[in-house]
Amino acid sequence: MPTRIPLLSVQSLRKSYGSLHVLDDISFTVAPGETVCLLGPSGSGKSTLLRCINWLERPDSGRILIDSQPIGVTSGGVVMNDQQLAQVRTRIGMVFQQFALWPHLTVLQNVMEAPVHVQRRPKDAVRAEAEALLQRVGLFDKRDVFPARLSGGQKQRVGIARALAMKPALMLFDEPTSALDPELVGEVLAVMRDLSSEGMTMLVVTHEMAFAREAAHRVVFMDHGVVVETGTPEAFFEAPSTERGRQFLQRFSEGRAVSAG
Amino acid sequence: MSHADVLSIFSGALTTLLLSIAGIALGLPLGLGLALARWAKVPLLNQVVAVYVSLLRATPLITLVLLIFFALPTAGISVGPVTAGLIALVLNTAAFNCEVWRAALLDLPKDQIEAAQSVGMGQALRFRRIVLPQVWRTALPGLINEMSQLVKLTPVLAVVGVVDITRAAVRIGAQTYEPLPPFLVALAIYIPIVYALVSVQRWVERRTTLREAAA
Amino acid sequence: MMNDFATVWSERGLLLSGLGNTVLLSVLAGLAALVLGALLSTLLMSPRQLLSLPAKALVDLARCTPFLLFAYIVYYGLPSMGLQFDAWSAGLFALTAYHAAYMAEILRAAWAAQPRAPIEAGVAFGYSGLGLFRRIVLPPLALSSAPVLGNQLIQIIKDSAFLTIITLPELTHAVSSIQSRHFIPFAAFLTAVLLYWALCLVIEAGVAAVGRLAEARR
Numbered sequence: 001m002p003t004r005i006p007l008l009s010v011q012s013l014r015k016s017y018g019s020l021h022v023l024d025d026i027s028f029t030v031a032p033g034e035t036v037c038l039l040g041p042s043g044s045g046k047s048t049l050l051r052c053i054n055w056l057e058r059p060d061s062g063r064i065l066i067d068s069q070p071i072g073v074t075s076g077g078v079v080m081n082d083q084q085l086a087q088v089r090t091r092i093g094m095v096f097q098q099f100a101l102w103p104h105l106t107v108l109q110n111v112m113e114a115p116v117h118v119q120r121r122p123k124d125a126v127r128a129e130a131e132a133l134l135q136r137v138g139l140f141d142k143r144d145v146f147p148a149r150l151s152g153g154q155k156q157r158v159g160i161a162r163a164l165a166m167k168p169a170l171m172l173f174d175e176p177t178s179a180l181d182p183e184l185v186g187e188v189l190a191v192m193r194d195l196s197s198e199g200m201t202m203l204v205v206t207h208e209m210a211f212a213r214e215a216a217h218r219v220v221f222m223d224h225g226v227v228v229e230t231g232t233p234e235a236f237f238e239a240p241s242t243e244r245g246r247q248f249l250q251r252f253s254e255g256r257a258v259s260a261g
Numbered sequence: 262m263s264h265a266d267v268l269s270i271f272s273g274a275l276t277t278l279l280l281s282i283a284g285i286a287l288g289l290p291l292g293l294g295l296a297l298a299r300w301a302k303v304p305l306l307n308q309v310v311a312v313y314v315s316l317l318r319a320t321p322l323i324t325l326v327l328l329i330f331f332a333l334p335t336a337g338i339s340v341g342p343v344t345a346g347l348i349a350l351v352l353n354t355a356a357f358n359c360e361v362w363r364a365a366l367l368d369l370p371k372d373q374i375e376a377a378q379s380v381g382m383g384q385a386l387r388f389r390r391i392v393l394p395q396v397w398r399t400a401l402p403g404l405i406n407e408m409s410q411l412v413k414l415t416p417v418l419a420v421v422g423v424v425d426i427t428r429a430a431v432r433i434g435a436q437t438y439e440p441l442p443p444f445l446v447a448l449a450i451y452i453p454i455v456y457a458l459v460s461v462q463r464w465v466e467r468r469t470t471l472r473e474a475a476a
Numbered sequence: 477m478m479n480d481f482a483t484v485w486s487e488r489g490l491l492l493s494g495l496g497n498t499v500l501l502s503v504l505a506g507l508a509a510l511v512l513g514a515l516l517s518t519l520l521m522s523p524r525q526l527l528s529l530p531a532k533a534l535v536d537l538a539r540c541t542p543f544l545l546f547a548y549i550v551y552y553g554l555p556s557m558g559l560q561f562d563a564w565s566a567g568l569f570a571l572t573a574y575h576a577a578y579m580a581e582i583l584r585a586a587w588a589a590q591p592r593a594p595i596e597a598g599v600a601f602g603y604s605g606l607g608l609f610r611r612i613v614l615p616p617l618a619l620s621s622a623p624v625l626g627n628q629l630i631q632i633i634k635d636s637a638f639l640t641i642i643t644l645p646e647l648t649h650a651v652s653s654i655q656s657r658h659f660i661p662f663a664a665f666l667t668a669v670l671l672y673w674a675l676c677l678v679i680e681a682g683v684a685a686v687g688r689l690a691e692a693r694r
Contacts, residue, residue, distance in 0.1 A: 082383055096379075100372035104395055114380035117386055162376075163380070315677075318630075319673045325669070327661075328661070413541070415542070419544075430548075434552065440556060452540045
C-alpha cells in the first residue's frame with residue numbers, strides 16, 4: 001500500500017497539570033480519509049488531546065501538523081498568536097459535546113456565519129452551500145429557527161453542518177452524542193457515518209462502541225494520558241492485545257449488560 | 262414661588278438631563294472597556310482596573326466631585342463645575358458599569374467562544390459577532406439600574422455650583438424663605454424620570470425571564 | 477506633596493472626629509433602617525392590599541428619590557412645617573427613613589427566596605413563635621442576605637457623605653474644612669477617599685467571612 005502523507009500528525013505531545021500527566025508523550029497519525037476513534041475511560045486524556053489539536057488547549061510540548069502545516073508553534077519555534085491560530089483553525093472543523101450553537105443566530109445564520117465573515121466568501125454562494133448542507137443533515141426546514149427551539153439531536157446536526165461549511169480538511173468530534181437523550185443519538189451517528197463513508201478525515205472521541213466498530217478505520221485506546229493500544233476495530237474489540245484494553249472492554253460490556261437487564 | 266422661579270427650575274432640569282445623558286453615554290463604553298481589560302486578563306491593566314473599580318465604588322460621589330473640582334486646578338488643569346461634575350459622574354458610573362459588564366461576560370458559556378475560535382474567528386470578530394450580541398442582553402437590566410442610580414446622584418453637581426435642578430431649588434428657597442415648595446418641584450421632576458428608568462428595567466427583566474422560559 | 481499629607485496628619489483630631497461621625501451615623505442608621513425595614517417588609521408581604529399597596533408605593537417612592545434632595549427637604553424644608561431638626565438628627569432621620577425602604581425590599585426578596593421546607597420541619601418538630609424565628613428562620617435568612625445587606629451598608633456610608641451639605645460634621649465635611657483652611661485639596665480629599673475605601677473593605681471582609689460561614693452550612 002502506498003504510504004500517504006498523514007493529514008494529521010501528532011508528535012510527542014505532553015501536557016501536565018502540576019504532577020498530573022494528562023498527556024504523556026502522545027504520538028500518532030491520521031491518514032487522509034481515515035476515521036479514527038479515540039476510546040478510553042474518563043480522565044484518560046482523550047478530550048484534552050482532541051482540544052490540543054486545534055489549540056483550544058495548549059500542550060506543554062510536542063508538535064502537531066495538519067497537512068504538514070504546524071499549528072500552535074510555527075516552524076521557527078515561535079508560539080502562534082491569535083490571528084495565526086485562527087488561520088490554521090479554518091482547516092479544522094470541530095463538533096462540541098454541548099453543541100455550542102450561537103443562540104442569537106438562526107440555524108442558517110449559524111452555518112453561514114464563519115464562511116461569510118472569516119473566509120469572506122460571497123454571501124449568495126455561501127447561502128446555497130449552507131442550505132445544501134442543512135438538506136444533507138435533514139434540517140433544511142428548520143433553517144430559519146433559533147437553536148433554542150431545537151432538540152439536542154437537531155442542534156448537534158446543525159453543529160456538524162456548521163463545521164462542514166468551512167470545508168475543513170479534518171473534522172474533530174468531542175463526545176458528540178454524550179449530551180444527548182438516547183433516542184436522539186442515532187440521528188447524529190447516522191450523519192457521522194455518512195460523512196465517514198464519503199471520505200472525510202475524522203477524529204472522534206466517543207463512548208459509542210457500536211459506532212467505533214462500524215465506522216472507524218482505526219481505534220486508538222488511551223488510558224491515563226498514554227496511548228495503550230491502536231489497531232483496527234475488529235482487532236481491538238475482538239482481541240485486545242493489552243490487559244488494560246481487556247479490562248476497559250469488559251467493564252464496558254458489563255455496564256451495558258447491567259443497564260440492559 | 263413665581264412663574265420665573267418654576268422656569269429656572271426647569272432650565273436647571275435641562276442641565277441635569279444633558280449631564281445625565283452625557284454621563285451615561287460616556288460611562289457605558291468606558292465600563293465595557295474596563296470590563297474587557299479584566300475579562301481578557303490583560304497583564305497589569307487587569308490589576309489596575311480591579312483597584313480602580315474597588316476604589317470608585319467605595320467613594321461617595323460628593324467627595325469625588327469635590328476632589329476633582331478643587332484638586333485638578335492645583336495640578337494646572339482648570340476645570341469648571343460642569344466639567345468636574347461630568348468627570349466625577351463618568352468615573353463613578355464606569356466603575357459600576359464595569360462590574361455589570363463583567364458579570365455578563367463571565368456568564369457567557371466558554372464553549373460559545375471556543376466554537377468561534379474553532380471556525381477560525383479572530384479576537385475582534387469573536388467579540389463583535391458572538392460575544393457582544395449575547396452579552397449586552399444579559400447586561401441590560403444592570404446597566405439600566407446603574408443609569409437610574411446616576412440620575413439620582415446628579416444633585417451632587419449642585420454642590421460645586423452647577424446650576425442644575427437642585428441648585429435652582431436652593432437658590433429659590435433662599436430668596437423666598439420658603440425652601441419646601443421648590444424642593445418639592447425638584448422632587449416632582451426627578452421621581453418620574455427615575456421611575457421611568459426603573460420601569461424599563463423591570464420590563465426588560467420580565468421579557469428576559471419570559472424568553473428563557475419559552476426556550 | 478508630603479508636606480500636604482503632614483498637614484492633614486496635623487489635623488487628625490478633626491479627621492478622626494469626622495470619621496467617627498461617619499461610622500457612628502452609618503451604623504446607627506443601618507441598624508435602625510434594618511429594624512424599620514423589617515417592619516415595613518411585613519407590610520409589603522401582607523395579603524391585605526390596604527397594607528401592602530401603600531407600603532409598595534412608599535418603597536417605590538424612596539427608590540426614585542435622590543437622597544441629597546431628601547436630606548435637603550428634611551433639614552431645610554420641614555422647619556417651615558414646624559418640624560425643627562438639628563443637623564445630626566436630620567441626618568440620622570434622613571438616612572434611616574430612606575434606607576429603611578431599601579432594606580424592606582431586600583428583606584422581602586430574601587424571604588421570598590428562602591426554601592419553606594426547613595421551616596415546615598421546624599414547625600413539625602414543635603418550634604413556634606419567637607423560638608421558631610430565632611433558631612429556624614433567622615439564621616439561614618441572615619446568612620443568605622448578608623452580601624446584599626453589606627452592600628446597603630456601604631451605600632449608607634456613601635450617602636452619609638451627602639450630609640455635609642446640611643453641615644453635619646462627618647468625614648467629607650471635616651476634609652472640606654481642612655482643605656479650605658490649608659489649601660491642600662488633593663491630600664485632604666484623597667485621605668477621605670482612602671478612608672472611605674478602608675471602611676468599604678472592612679465591610680466586604682465581614683461579608684466574605686459571613687459567606688464562608690454560609691458555605692460551611694450549605
